[in-house]
Amino acid sequence: MTDETRKLAIWEQMVGAIAFANLDGLECYDRSQTESWRPALRGYVLAALETLPWQFRKPLKLYSTVLGIASIVLTGRRPASLSPSERMRLVRKLRLVPAFGTLEKLVRAMVMLSLFDVAPRLHAQAERQEVKTSEV
């Protein structure tokens, strides 16, 4: 777990875990730099949730916090520090929890929407940066 991840609130970690659980195993995008894209994808999802009206945002944060705590109880670890297989197992269990399906659908839609935008853009930025560095 990076310093940045450690600073995330428990609800943010939970949303991140749901987002990544939906990404793990996907082969439909260029995964060569997956690890560097993931924080940006999570950032996109969290930013999107922050822009929701409070009537949606607050219950959603509360619900995600409860799920995060449940995750600690179930796995003994914070959501951000789960391995991909643990994350997947956790999400599978949580699918039995009422209203989790709606949250997962929301997070998944955001991840998928950004997957083909954020990732290629970051990749392009990184390439530009590399070119600049080599020119210097």
Add this chain to the structure above:
Amino acid sequence: MAPEMLSGQSLRCEYLVVGSGAGGSVAAALLAEAGRDVLMVEEGNWPPENSNPSNIGELTALLYRNRGVFPLLGSPTIPLGEARCVGGGTAINGALLWRTPPSILDEWRTVNGLTGYGEDSLAKHFDTVESDLHVTRHELEEDANLDSLYLFRGTGELGWKASTVPRAVTHCANVSLCPVGCPPCGKQDTTKNYIPRALRNGAGLLANCRVRKIVHTNGVARKVIAEVAGPESTSAIEIEFDHLVLACGAIQTPHLLRRSKISSTAGRKLEFHMNLKTVALFRQPVYAERGTIFTVQVQEFRRRGIVIMPSCLQPHYLVTTVAHHGTDAINHVFSHYDHAAVYVTMLRQKTQGRVVSAFGEQPIVWQRFDRRDMDLILEALRRTTEVLFASGAVELFLPIGGSGRITSPGDLEEKLSSLTPKQLEILTVHIMASCPMGPSAEDSVVRPDGRLWNMKNVFLADASILPSNIGESPQGTIMAFAHEVIGRHLAD
């Protein structure tokens, strides 16, 4: 003008038009052309110029309310894609421009008692709108929109009725980007015609301006309290007017009326269309990304409230559509990307919702799934499956959570035998009939001339005034109604 410069200012106009979509832009253009002093306000911003059209996530965030997330709460919760930008819904729709089906107009006359909005009365408005927006029938192509061509052939195999569609597009680049404004195309959203017409005739437009409340006394609306959002700050302003035209859409219009304590019946009922999206994999390549949206419509079951159309294909949409089937399904579909197409089955269902305005600035919409709709949904899924297999599809992924692929109609029956509403993956983009027009104040919110029953100078000109959902894309109907409402007012 920077929002801080507007802070605390009081503006004044003869006509204030709230909303710049299909209804508001028409109203503003007609009023401005009649020499009236018009100010339009729009909650969203102008669609970005020179943006990269393939940045779908970014454009969705800019053009849609809540970045495209607006749930109609209930079981199942139904996501709504609602525009929030200059041009409103016309900026993000598929540019379909249907005339209101005659059977619907008959229903409004006989069931809802609405007279003066028959086929003949509206024909002149549709003629005008079709001419203004350069509406033409999409022609079937052999080198693009193959998903449409295959669907058309499939309906032919079954002997069903299908039609190419009328679209408000001057030229189409076939890049499958209608839902994010389609910058490379000549889609005739209202920023291309009615809004410039209004501006040319002296109207003003204030973007990023959200009206929070209407101030009224003795049955007359006097002013609105609004806020203008800038990059870093928000400024409160007041706008006084003689007449107010509300066209903020079928959720925001009743919300504003309720928050302003003008109407408690507004938004008590709200209708919409259910969209069911199916992913089809064909034996032969489809290259559906080289095409656009809704170019063919299966109309065999239109009277029963079912139409079937091809939708956009982009990786974002494909993966979102198939995601509820799981990772393996996504990988499978993506490994056959060139063979994949997405189809929409649109329903005119009975399920209704209501707008709740008691919890803060933004409305909440609840919908209660009407069990009678299950029969319609089952029929829609059967018909969709039938026509897609007849069109050459070899695998289908239906909008039933986790149901996996089906490869024959027999598979479908197995899935349908235990189907519950909760399993359905429904979405919507058409909301209407939340402030229906009608002949009496008891069961309608606006008079047949578009004015609120209890306000002398407040007109409604958006999808909210339609008496019911129409089973078709409502842009043409909204524009025709706006022409009629403003035409009657100017003639008075």
